[in-house]
Amino acid sequence: MIFTIKDLLSIIPELIIAGSACVLLLVDLLISKERKACMAVLSILSVIAAGVASYWLLGADFMGAKSFAGMFELDGFSTFFKFVFYTATVLSILLSFHYVKEEDINLGEYYVLMLFSLSGMMVLASGADLLSIYVGLELMSLPIYVLAGFLQNDVRSNEGAMKYVILGAFSSGILLYGISMVYGLTGTTELSGVAAALSDSSVHVPALSIAIVMMVAGFAFKVAGVPFHMWAPDAYEGAPTPITGFMSAGPKAAAFAVMLRVFMEGLQPAYEQWMVMVGVVAVASMAYGNFVAISQKNIKRMLAYSSIGHAGYALLGVMAGTEEGIASVMFYMAVYVFMNLGAFGIIIMMRKGGQRGELIEEYTGLARSHRGVALLMLIFLFSLAGIPPTAGFMGKFYIFMALIHRGMVGLAIFAVLMSAVAAYFYIRIVMLMYMREPAGEFEFARSKGIYYALFITTVGTVLLGICPGYLVKLAEMASVIM
Amino acid sequence: MAEKFFFLMFAVVAVGSALAVISLKNPVHSALSLIACLLQVAAIFVLLRSPFLAVVQVFIYVGAVMVLFLFVVLVLNIKKAQLETFPKGRRWFAYAIVPVVGIEFLAVIFGKSFTATGYEAAVEEVKVATLGRALFTEYLFPFEVVSILLLAAMVGAIIMAKKRWD
Amino acid sequence: MLLSYLPVLMMIGFVTFLGVAVLFVSSLLRPQNPYGSKLSPWECGMEPVGDADIGHFRVHFFIIAILFIIFDVETLFLFPWAVILADKSISTLAFIEMFIFIGILAVGLIYAWGKGALDWL
Numbered sequence: 069m070i071f072t073i074k075d076l077l078s079i080i081p082e083l084i085i086a087g088s089a090c091v092l093l094l095v096d097l098l099i100s101k102e103r104k105a106c107m108a109v110l111s112i113l114s115v116i117a118a119g120v121a122s123y124w125l126l127g128a129d130f131m132g133a134k135s136f137a138g139m140f141e142l143d144g145f146s147t148f149f150k151f152v153f154y155t156a157t158v159l160s161i162l163l164s165f166h167y168v169k170e171e172d173i174n175l176g177e178y179y180v181l182m183l184f185s186l187s188g189m190m191v192l193a194s195g196a197d198l199l200s201i202y203v204g205l206e207l208m209s210l211p212i213y214v215l216a217g218f219l220q221n222d223v224r225s226n227e228g229a230m231k232y233v234i235l236g237a238f239s240s241g242i243l244l245y246g247i248s249m250v251y252g253l254t255g256t257t258e259l260s261g262v263a264a265a266l267s268d269s270s271v272h273v274p275a276l277s278i279a280i281v282m283m284v285a286g287f288a289f290k291v292a293g294v295p296f297h298m299w300a301p302d303a304y305e306g307a308p309t310p311i312t313g314f315m316s317a318g319p320k321a322a323a324f325a326v327m328l329r330v331f332m333e334g335l336q337p338a339y340e341q342w343m344v345m346v347g348v349v350a351v352a353s354m355a356y357g358n359f360v361a362i363s364q365k366n367i368k369r370m371l372a373y374s375s376i377g378h379a380g381y382a383l384l385g386v387m388a389g390t391e392e393g394i395a396s397v398m399f400y401m402a403v404y405v406f407m408n409l410g411a412f413g414i415i416i417m418m419r420k421g422g423q424r425g426e427l428i429e430e431y432t433g434l435a436r437s438h439r440g441v442a443l444l445m446l447i448f449l450f451s452l453a454g455i456p457p458t459a460g461f462m463g464k465f466y467i468f469m470a471l472i473h474r475g476m477v478g479l480a481i482f483a484v485l486m487s488a489v490a491a492y493f494y495i496r497i498v499m500l501m502y503m504r505e506p507a508g509e510f511e512f513a514r515s516k517g518i519y520y521a522l523f524i525t526t527v528g529t530v531l532l533g534i535c536p537g538y539l540v541k542l543a544e545m546a547s548v549i550m
Numbered sequence: 551m552a553e554k555f556f557f558l559m560f561a562v563v564a565v566g567s568a569l570a571v572i573s574l575k576n577p578v579h580s581a582l583s584l585i586a587c588l589l590q591v592a593a594i595f596v597l598l599r600s601p602f603l604a605v606v607q608v609f610i611y612v613g614a615v616m617v618l619f620l621f622v623v624l625v626l627n628i629k630k631a632q633l634e635t636f637p638k639g640r641r642w643f644a645y646a647i648v649p650v651v652g653i654e655f656l657a658v659i660f661g662k663s664f665t666a667t668g669y670e671a672a673v674e675e676v677k678v679a680t681l682g683r684a685l686f687t688e689y690l691f692p693f694e695v696v697s698i699l700l701l702a703a704m705v706g707a708i709i710m711a712k713k714r715w716d
Numbered sequence: 717m718l719l720s721y722l723p724v725l726m727m728i729g730f731v732t733f734l735g736v737a738v739l740f741v742s743s744l745l746r747p748q749n750p751y752g753s754k755l756s757p758w759e760c761g762m763e764p765v766g767d768a769d770i771g772h773f774r775v776h777f778f779i780i781a782i783l784f785i786i787f788d789v790e791t792l793f794l795f796p797w798a799v800i801l802a803d804k805s806i807s808t809l810a811f812i813e814m815f816i817f818i819g820i821l822a823v824g825l826i827y828a829w830g831k832g833a834l835d836w837l
Binding site for chain 3: 553556593596597599602605606609610613614615617618621625675678679681682683685686687690693694696697698700701703704705707708711712
């Protein structure tokens with residue numbers, strides 16, 4: 069078996085990202101500490117280059133084909149997710165410019181690790197074999213563990229990273245165990261081969277259920293679904309804020325991409341079995357995440373619980389098990405990148421000097437003196453709560469529609485009720501901003517990077533709320549993975 | 551027959567040393583028991599006709615991972631760690647869960663669910679060349695991703711420790 | 717075929733036996749007379765202060781250990797590679813692939829070097 073040039077061409081975006089990460093690692097040795105910002109610019113440029121390459125590949129004649137002996141699949145589904153990752157990475161880097169100086173973590177490795185993680189996500193989204201999926205998963209997670217603990221002098225950062233790495237390693241082990249059992253039962257790790265083997269009902273033995281339980285558990289760890297969410301609040305609170313945003317947008321979307329791929333493509337014949345387990349995790353996540361978020365005082369922690377809740381909604385889309393469900397999850401992830409990173413952008417803006425911008429109280433009366441900032445925060449929070457006409461509403465809407473078309477009306481009603489609970493804690497912040505008098509003066513981190521990021525996220529959040537049609541159509545076109 | 555004898559010998563020592571890992575108070579003793587356990591597993595790999603896995607076991611686990619374990623033990627305050635082996639109040643949890651998991655596994659193993667697909671155990675030794683051929687043709691892509699993964703791990707490890715010794 | 721591993725096992729068994737036996741026999745023969753000042757750590761005639769086993773461990777050792785593990789894993793991949801190099805049909809391909817692999821890790825080595833992770837002092 070000799071590889072063709074097409075195999076190589078189909079991984080050009082991955083090569084660009086991984087290659088530029090390697091080059092930047094060496095370039096970083098030559099750059100003085102004052103000029104690390106150019107590392108960020110170079111990282112953004114390489115992500116854009118990868119984006120151009122991905123776009124170019126959309127028109128290639130080997131689009132939809134597998135390469136490297138069935139290890140890697142270049143299709144619309146993976147390309148859609150790759151653009152979600154590109155957006156999340158670029159936005160997070162833009163948000164980092166100022167923050168890294170403020171926290172004195174202005175190191176080139178910060179960006180290099182983000183690029184490594186991005187390459188892992190891309191491998192993950194394109195993985196057509198459980199083996200390449202596993203390797204991609206590790207490549208995605210490892211740099212994130214390090215980035216979560218990047219604030220070395222902050223005890224919370226160390227604690228969060230520690231919990232994240234231990235539970236992450238544990239979940240990888242569980243996932244790997246599940247994968248090995250699937251391999252033992254089907255004799256292959258290739259997803260299409262697994263699906264073919266599972267269509268024979270004699271393979272549906274108790275061991276398969278155990279394997280599926282382990283795989284659901286492993287992936288639920290990555291998307292922070294209850295009861296595998298324990299790392300999320302501490303890791304989100306402790307990590308540098310741009311990284312928190314990155315974690316909640318990129319790796320989460322990647323985990324959903326791989327979950328859709330594995331369950332819808334590989335384990336489709338065992339739908340009845342995994343559907344129940346995914347459903348349990350989804351319901352538990354929505355209930356737990358949204359109720360616990362109410363009592364949080366730290367806004368990063370609150371957003372961590374809210375992201376657990378959001379994972380619950382997206383899991384409902386996975387559970388629907390239809391192409392419509394897949395498309396709704398894809399759209400939701402794209403929307404989530406904009407609205408969540410937007411909210412984190414405001415938090416980063418509030419981080420200036422002695423003002424940490426992490427306590428919800430600190431936002432009291434923001435609207436009195438700074439209308440613009442408060443308005444942006446209002447948009448992002450409304451979107452996270454799912455209030456029309458924002459993008460968050462459309463995201464939830466498509467998931468609920470997919471559920472209803474599948475006949476799961478009860479679940480859809482439960483999810484709507486949980487959104488009502490969620491609206492409480494998002495709107496509480498809006499109330500604080502608009503209805504109270506400020507306690508003191510506000511200071512803002514002013515940087516072009518934050519402005520650009522906020523501009524992109526605002527446009528994304530508003531535009532996808534008003535006219536989601538184009539992106540939904542793209543997602544529907546790309547959702548054919550079964 | 552002889553094979554069964556050797557398997558039982560390795561398995562008994564492996565289980566025994568694994569029990570020692572969790573029951574010994576001194577972390578260094580636990581680590582050494584773990585080495586013994588991993589060596590037995592390597593021997594079982596040889597019995598399963600996978601000499602390469604046996605080498606991996608000795609190389610990576612006994613050689614490298616255990617070094618790290620012992621490093622961690624050195625960084626830890628051993629005397630304090632001795633006192634706090636396992637919180638006493640939580641033990642009932644472990645006692646409750648171990649039999650459940652044990653019965654579950656026994657049920658699965660003896661419930662014929664693993665033999666559903668009728669795979670037969672390999673009698674031929676898995677040649678390293680076979681592995682190599684698979685690794686450099688079929689599994690090339692994950693193999694190259696592993697190199698990026700190792701690089702990322704290296705960068706991560708250095709950056710985590712860097713500032714502290716500056 | 718498995719018999720070829722038997723000498724290894726016998727060797728391990730013999731070495732273990734010898735180690736235990738030597739310790740056991742010497743414990744029978746040696747005089748046993750422990751007393752307080754003989755068991756106390758020698759610290760230039762002063763009373764020992766604090767513990768010797770905590771807080772005197774440089775993080776630097778950790779870096780070296782991690783680098784060791786990473787290159788250990790790399791060496792492991794060299795085994796199956798070396799074996800198939802004799803196979804003409806894929807040897808060129810495998811050769812290139814392995815050098816890409818080593819090249820990527822060499823980037824890491826240069827980085828570690830440039831960062832001063834390999835300096836001892």
